[in-house]
Amino acid sequence: MAQLKFIITGSPGAGKTTAITAISETPPVRTDEATTDSLASSKSETTVAMDFGELTLEGGEKVFLYGTPGQRRFEFMWKIIAQGGLGLIVLVDCTREDPLADMEMYLENFSDFIGETSVVIGVTRSDAPGAPSLDDFYNRLQDSDRLFPILDVDPREADDVSLLINALISSLEYTTT
Numbered sequence: 156m157a158q159l160k161f162i163i164t165g166s167p168g169a170g171k172t173t174a175i176t177a178i179s180e181t182p183p184v185r186t187d188e189a190t191t192d193s194l195a196s197s198k199s200e201t202t203v204a205m206d207f208g209e210l211t212l213e214g215g216e217k218v219f220l221y222g223t224p225g226q227r228r229f230e231f232m233w234k235i236i237a238q239g240g241l242g243l244i245v246l247v248d249c250t251r252e253d254p255l256a257d258m259e260m261y262l263e264n265f266s267d268f269i270g271e272t273s274v275v276i277g278v279t280r281s282d283a284p285g286a287p288s289l290d291d292f293y294n295r296l297q298d299s300d301r302l303f304p305i306l307d308v309d310p311r312e313a314d315d316v317s318l319l320i321n322a323l324i325s326s327l328e329y330t331t332t
């Protein structure tokens with residue numbers, strides 16, 4: 156039976172660990188430690204190495220989900236975790252100062268990986284005051300000739316995480332046929 160490795164990356168606090176915890180059928184592996192820097196005011200723990208969870212699709216395929224740390228000081232882990240991955244979910248938190256720049260930063264850092272795989276953007280806390288609209292995200296992608304699915308999600312909801320995974324699988328099928 157097919158095994159699919161997907162990566163979740165994105166801004167600190169966007170909900171990567173939350174998403175994997177929400178959808179994993181097995182107890183997720185988490186490497187959260189106490190926050191010690193500016194993130195501490197909004198969040199007590201942060202991922203320092205990786206998250207891992209797994210689920211089974213209706214057809215029996217296994218999805219292995221690997222979450223990266225969001226913080227740039229753990230950037231060295233990103234490429235290690237991405238090795239052998241088939242697709243990338245980028246979570247962007249709309250309460251941060253410049254969510255569009257955040258999206259670009261993660262896409263840029265994973266550009267080698269993206270060249271060979273598919274990407275889906277998950278926008279979280281989109282109801283925050285002053286949050287960019289989904290159109291703003293699309294327009295920013297189009298400025299650099301990129302076109303990826305963008306979904307408004309709540310990573311605490313397994314159904315929303317499932318939508319992201321299904322969008323990724325659909326775009327994989329589209330690019331491989």
Ligand SMILES: Nc1nc2c(ncn2[C@@H]2O[C@H](COP(=O)(O)OP(=O)(O)OP(=O)(O)O)[C@@H](O)[C@H]2O)c(=O)[nH]1
Pocket residue numbers: 165166167168169170171172173174198200201202203223224225226279280281308309310311
């Ligand atoms: N109200 C609300 N809370 C959210 C939403 N998305 C995420 N959260 C909360 O935001 C926090 C996200 O924390 P994590 O899942 O640890 O974030 P992370 O992306 O793993 O962060 P790092 O590991 O530090 O990079 C959790 O407390 C979630 O419950 C949302 O859409 N609405």
Ligand SMILES: [Mg+2]
Pocket residue numbers: 171172173201202206222223224225
């Ligand atoms: Mg985390």
